[in-house]
Amino acid sequence: MDLNKLINEIKNKKSFLCLGLDSDLSKIPAFLLKNNDPIFSFNKALVDCLHEFIVAIKINTAFYEENGSQGWSTLEKTINYINLKYPDLFTIADAKRGDIGNTSDKYAKAFFKNLSFDSVTVSPYMGSDSVEPFLKYKNKHTILLGLTSNNGSKDFQISSSDRNSLFRRVLEKSKKWKGSGNLMYVVGATKSDHLKEIRSIIPDSFLLVPGFGAQGGDLKETFENGVNKNIGLLINSSRSIIYAGNGDDYLDKSLQVVKAYQLEMNDLLNSLDD
Amino acid sequence: MDLNKLINEIKNKKSFLCLGLDSDLSKIPAFLLKNNDPIFSFNKALVDCLHEFIVAIKINTAFYEENGSQGWSTLEKTINYINLKYPDLFTIADAKRGDIGNTSDKYAKAFFKNLSFDSVTVSPYMGSDSVEPFLKYKNKHTILLGLTSNNGSKDFQISSSDRNSLFRRVLEKSKKWKGSGNLMYVVGATKSDHLKEIRSIIPDSFLLVPGFGAQGGDLKETFENGVNKNIGLLINSSRSIIYAGNGDDYLDKSLQVVKAYQLEMNDLLNSLDD
Numbered sequence: 001m002d003l004n005k006l007i008n009e010i011k012n013k014k015s016f017l018c019l020g021l022d023s024d025l026s027k028i029p030a031f032l033l034k035n036n037d038p039i040f041s042f043n044k045a046l047v048d049c050l051h052e053f054i055v056a057i058k059i060n061t062a063f064y065e066e067n068g069s070q071g072w073s074t075l076e077k078t079i080n081y082i083n084l085k086y087p088d089l090f091t092i093a094d095a096k097r098g099d100i101g102n103t104s105d106k107y108a109k110a111f112f113k114n115l116s117f118d119s120v121t122v123s124p125y126m127g128s129d130s131v132e133p134f135l136k137y138k139n140k141h142t143i144l145l146g147l148t149s150n151n152g153s154k155d156f157q158i159s160s161s162d163r164n165s166l167f168r169r170v171l172e173k174s175k176k177w178k179g180s181g182n183l184m185y186v187v188g189a190t191k192s193d194h195l196k197e198i199r200s201i202i203p204d205s206f207l208l209v210p211g212f213g214a215q216g217g218d219l220k221e222t223f224e225n226g227v228n229k230n231i232g233l234l235i236n237s238s239r240s241i242i243y244a245g246n247g248d249d250y251l252d253k254s255l256q257v258v259k260a261y262q263l264e265m266n267d268l269l270n271s272l273d274d
Numbered sequence: 275m276d277l278n279k280l281i282n283e284i285k286n287k288k289s290f291l292c293l294g295l296d297s298d299l300s301k302i303p304a305f306l307l308k309n310n311d312p313i314f315s316f317n318k319a320l321v322d323c324l325h326e327f328i329v330a331i332k333i334n335t336a337f338y339e340e341n342g343s344q345g346w347s348t349l350e351k352t353i354n355y356i357n358l359k360y361p362d363l364f365t366i367a368d369a370k371r372g373d374i375g376n377t378s379d380k381y382a383k384a385f386f387k388n389l390s391f392d393s394v395t396v397s398p399y400m401g402s403d404s405v406e407p408f409l410k411y412k413n414k415h416t417i418l419l420g421l422t423s424n425n426g427s428k429d430f431q432i433s434s435s436d437r438n439s440l441f442r443r444v445l446e447k448s449k450k451w452k453g454s455g456n457l458m459y460v461v462g463a464t465k466s467d468h469l470k471e472i473r474s475i476i477p478d479s480f481l482l483v484p485g486f487g488a489q490g491g492d493l494k495e496t497f498e499n500g501v502n503k504n505i506g507l508l509i510n511s512s513r514s515i516i517y518a519g520n521g522d523d524y525l526d527k528s529l530q531v532v533k534a535y536q537l538e539m540n541d542l543l544n545s546l547d548d
Contacts, residue, residue: 022376022377024380060373060377062371062373062377062378062380062381062384063377063380065346065380065381065384066380066381066383066384066388068346068347068350068384068388068389069343069344069346069347069349069350070343071346072339072342072343072346073343075343076342076343094373096371096372096373096397096400097336097370098370098397099334099336099368099370100422100423100424101424102296103296103334103336103337104336106298106336106337106339106340107336107339107340109340110336110339110340110342114340114342115342123370123372123397123399123400124399124429124430125397125398125399125419125422125430125431126397126419126422126424126426126427126431127424127425127426127427127428127429127430127431128425128426128429129424129425129426130424130426131426145399145400148374148399148400149374150374150375150400150401150403150404151401151402151403152400152401152402152403152404152405153400153401154401155398155401155402155447156398156399156401156440156443156444156447157399157400157401159443166430166440169430169433170430173429173430
């Protein structure tokens, strides 16, 4: 997807909400378990119900790999359904891949070409030649882990013994990589105090912000510190939306949560015009 | 697999060779393409032919994900076949996963429980709580990326602006994590000049050493700098073995390469007794 299209969708829908499909057989409503592919039924119904209020969908590959080739087939059905029926939604494979060049080539082909995701999350640990195979694809976006939302981010990404934190070096170096125009970054919502600093390094890039909802990130603070001239934010919530309910009315419960998020986003976006 | 069993296998077979199944439809012998599942046929024949001379098998998930749910099914058939027929081989899912805790839980379950791999490669970027879900499994091994074989390792793992290199911090910190007895480390064969330093930090851990063969690593140098009291090395080669030939005689060609590697390893191991 061309970035201008994503920016227009955000402005039209007054939403920068990303729906995270961390869909788990042990947590979805029990009545779905009689279906042939319960996770696909769950995903399809959620996307059909929520698509007007979201601009992006993030599929966390771990939740599909857990179910082996059957799970991978569910992932394929889900992304194919979204691409066919809702081509205006920006799709994210949350896969956190990254390997030596000839292997990253395969991952890039798997997610960008075969599954037609618009983007994939990638770990920077192995450096430029592990990421550049992803950056070659036109209108495909590589979302590099910057500063993640979990506590373990303090182990290496932010290091007290290190004047120049790793996450900052990742932002600074990756800007110079070939194809860096196709980079976005993961910055956890629980790290919104770092957002101003991050924006000083990568003012123009889109940020995928997970950790909102179940992990406790604050939307207003994230927005105020992270917004740029193109909005530049995709705020993800997974568990707080998809498991809002687990009975027959689960879609209504999810819709209530999403509408509340979208209303808050609407107000924040309108505040930019003041 | 219990580590003592792996150590005994190394001593009995006089080999610390790991076979990397980076199996690629575009590179396997053409006559296999008529088979129902060509990659599985290729893998099965290679393992049947080479198992006496190797102690470990590494399956690179990217090469299977490239073929979607069909590829994932091939991966399942391959690991199931190895586990059933050659339970003495140490199996590695080269997946380079890593995510927040509840997601790493899923990856650990996918590889350790469902697919019964003995080990999985994991990226340290997200820190302790992204790795510890893997470390909980008894007799399962988490192979953390330390210093990788590719050029991009210079971007963050080794950094001139940083007195205390990232890869060293990864080794030092991870030693203290809960369940760290289940840790092994990836150290590229192209980085054998760093092995003595690495051994001073993690003297007892097993190292998975890729980059031998197609990537140019040197076996003798790696062995001399990396061997410990339990040998402590698994040297992987993928392309130089599996694509040694691509005609009807591809197995013979692969066997010749593997026998030559094993003979060199036999001599290196015998040199320890001198």
